[in-house]
Amino acid sequence: MEDRSKLSHLRHTNLNTFYYGSPYYPEHWDEEVRVKDPELLAAAGWNVIRMAEFAWDRIEPKYGEFDFSLFDETIERFGEVGIKTILCTPTATPPIWLTEAHPEILRVDDKGIKMEHGSRQHASHFSPVFREHSRRITAAMAKHYADNPNVVGWQTDNEFHCHFSEDHSASAQRAWHEFLSERFEGDIQKLNTTWGTAFWAQTYTRFEQVPTPKRMRPTYSNPAQELDYRRFLDWGVTRFQKEQVDILREANPLWFVTHNGCFYNIDFRGQFTKDLDFLGFDMYPHFFYDPDERPARAAYWLDMVRSFSGNFLVLEHQSGPGGQGGYFHDNPEPGEMRKMAWMAIAHGADGMLLFRERCCRFGAEEYWCGVLDHDNVPRRRYREAAILGKEIAELGPQLLGTSVHQNIGIACCDFIAENGHDAMTLGLPDPRDMGKLVHQAFYERGYDVGVVHPEDDLSGLDVLLVAHLSLFDPLWCERLSTFVEKGGTLVIGARTASKDRNNNVVPDTLPGVLRSLAGVTVEEYGRQNMPEKRPLELSLGNESWVSDLWYEALSPDEGTDVVGTWQSRHLAGQAAVTCRSVGKGKVYYVGTYFTDTTMPRIVNYLAEVGDLPDVLTDPKGVERIKRYNGTQEFCFLINHREEAVSVEVPSGESLLGHTLEENTILLGAYDVAIVRINGRDTK
Known part of the structure; x- marks a missing residue:
């Protein structure tokens, strides 16, 4: 790897095998059903099954007494027909004997209610007792299957943080204090300074005094503390998973290790994912x-x-x-x-x-x-x-x-920016929702759009939109500057870089660390709670419309062009959208939010001035997307419509049986075609 x-x-x-199959639950079926399944699923093309994520009670019915017979038999039967197995650590559902013996492992929500046995994910990742049993069951399974040729990989647990992620149990409180001491290097004054505890007399003298934040108990909590609590939840589940991963890798370094789900309060750009071979979803x-x-x-x-x-x-x-x-x-x-x-x-x-x-x-x-x-x-x-x-x-x-081709990127998937926003939303959409809206505006017009983290490789992109990342990392600036200087178009949404990575408002004139790159100053900003009562109209290119969520009055630096202006009320005549040329590229700053009203106009304008790549116009409801490597491209044509439609395609080889006539393919309802184009590299 x-x-x-x-x-x-x-x-x-x-991976050297493209796996196809399903999760499989032998514990749910009797022998008469199980014995027929391998042939039935092999006949449908299965080459893998996934098992055991909820079967701890079957594998260890009593403490220290292991019974692998059901899974041994199942793995062997499927292996005989060429179907491999992905096993799971079964820690999402600890058995009743563990809960009865150690009720202290149960999570507690922000209302002080202790979770109960009878569902799943009720045990605390912060409990030393539960962590010990997690390591123990993982080690037993890893040792037992270390040399089994039909076991190819592992999934840790199952859907971490699926139902809820908070934990205020006694174990979590102790771990919280450990986390804070580690984060602030044992210096409580660093915590006070970072959080701004001078507000509302929150100054602490030792870490043990700091509670986990609970919503409205009695009123709003410190946003910097809220953000660090989200960091803490990620820290806890990452540590819990790492203990399992280390055991699995030691038992058999050839196994791949992954996790499924992708739920909240986990930094999937962070150590959690770096400990895995790749993510599952x-x-x-x-x-x-x-x-x-x-x-x-x-x-x-x-x-x-x-x-x-x-x-x-x-x-x-x-x-x-x-x-x-x-x-x-x-x-x-x-x-x-x-x-x-x-x-x-x-x-x-x-x-x-x-x-x-x-x-x-x-x-x-x-x-x-x-x-x-x-x-x-x-x-x-x-x-x-x-x-x-x-x-x-x-x-x-x-x-x-192969990689997925994209030349338009949406920057909106940063853990700190998303969770910092959640701690103080001001009634504004979160960056993830904003990313969805911006992505959809390009996706529905047929552009090769994707999501790209601001610290990622930006090569191959023509356009990058930063969807209102208020908690902006100054370290991203150099990467963005290089992207623009080499010819990229950067579009920055309002409020970006208005807060630091601790969820405090920056002292700099907005847009903060991006001010010199954007070449603009935010002179005034405001929330539009009832835009129909006090409409703020703006114009961009040949279109005018009423902003419906947020406004910023902009003052451009010398050399920065005003391309959009406010047209009404006290903002009339002031800059709303600016553009600065940097090297071979451009930086746009948009002084409003990327809403359903605004985004179509932004796309129209970027297309009119030639800042968007060319795109084929497909029938509405048909998706075109490409995967490529250095020698060939695979063009996927996906018909989301309920009726057949004819689609233009490049010259190549049709791989799913469609007839390619005069560079067109007839797609049936819900149909998919793939055309391979040799000797073409879209990077």
Whole structure:
């Protein structure tokens, strides 16, 4: 495996097999069902299963008494038909004997309510007792399977921080004090200075006095403290995972180690991911109920995951409707499951596991439907999965080692910026939501848009938009300057660089550390709570509209052009959008938020002045995306529409059986085509 410390959206997984299969739960089925499964799933193209993430009670029914027989048998049976296994550390669901013996391992929420046994993720990552048992079960499983040729890799736990991530238990409080002492190098005065504890008499004299912040107990808490608490949650889960990873790597260095999910309060650009070989992701597009909005939202989430560390493994992908509690998703229509899977692959997945092998007949997820129905009768989802399996077996290996092409980047996936915003939102959208909106504006017009962290490799990008990252790192400035000087177009949204990395307002004139690069000063700013009552109209290029969320009055430096102006009320005649030429490139500063009203106008203007790359105009509802390496390009054409459509394609080889006539392909409803173009490098 390559150096895991170098994270980039261009990074490959370095897998030598394109895995296709599903999570599998032998503990849910009797022998009569289990014995037939290997042949049934192999016939559909499975080459991998994932097991044991919720099976601690089956593996260790009593403390210190291990029984691996069910999983040994299952791994062997599947191995006989060529299906490998990814195992999981089962620490998301500790057994009842552990909870009974050590109730102190339970998490406590911000209202002081202790979690209970009977669900999942109820144990604290900060509990020394739970950490000891986590290491113990991991070590037992690693030792037992270290030499098993059918076990190829591991998933740590399952969906860290899925349901909630906070913890205010006694163990968490002690760990919090340890974290603060480590962060502030044992100097309580550094904490007081960094947090600004002079406000509301919050000065502390020792770390043990500092509580974990709890919402509205009795009123607003310190935003710097809130941000450090999010850092603490990431620190805790990263340490918990690292203990498992070290054990697994020592047992067998050839195993890959990953994690699934990508939920909140984990820094996926940080040490958490650097400890892994690559990230995994659980993709459930039908959580987005509107089928018209679903493609754009799914594309953004996939691109965001890729922005953390590069290509990824989909460890769970929706194959049927999902139902739990008070919701039940749409059932994917014929062809839709295959389309969604290929879409994930087009956006950077180097493996695909469909959730799940069949619907469970009991428990909280009995309506999280799988490839097979409850009665185990193969129907259209199984037949569609078999078609997908055959296609992936042929094309998947060719895609390994390729990167997703993008020439427009959205900078919006920074852990500190997102969590600092959450601590004091001012009623404004968070950077992740802003990123989605900006991404969608380009995605729906057919541009090769993706998400790129500001500290990442910016080569290959023509345009980078910074979506209101208020907690801006000064270390990013040099990278952005170089990007612009070499010919890139940088578009900076309002409020960017207005706060420091500790969540305090910067003393500098805004836009802070970006002022010299942007060549502009923010003279005044304000929230627009009822824009219909006091409309602030602005003009850019040939269009005028009313700003609907935030305004900034700008004062350009000498050499900075005003390209957009305010047209009404006390801002009339003042600069709203500026542009400064730097080297071969440009820096735009936009003195308002990237809203649904504003973004289309910004895209229009950038296209009019020639700052956007050329793009083919595809029929509405058709997505075009490319993966490439140094010698060839794979062009994916994905029809999200419910009817057939003809699409223009470059000359090349059609790989999924479509006839290429006069550089066009006819795509059926929910259809996917892939065209390989040899000798073409899109970097």
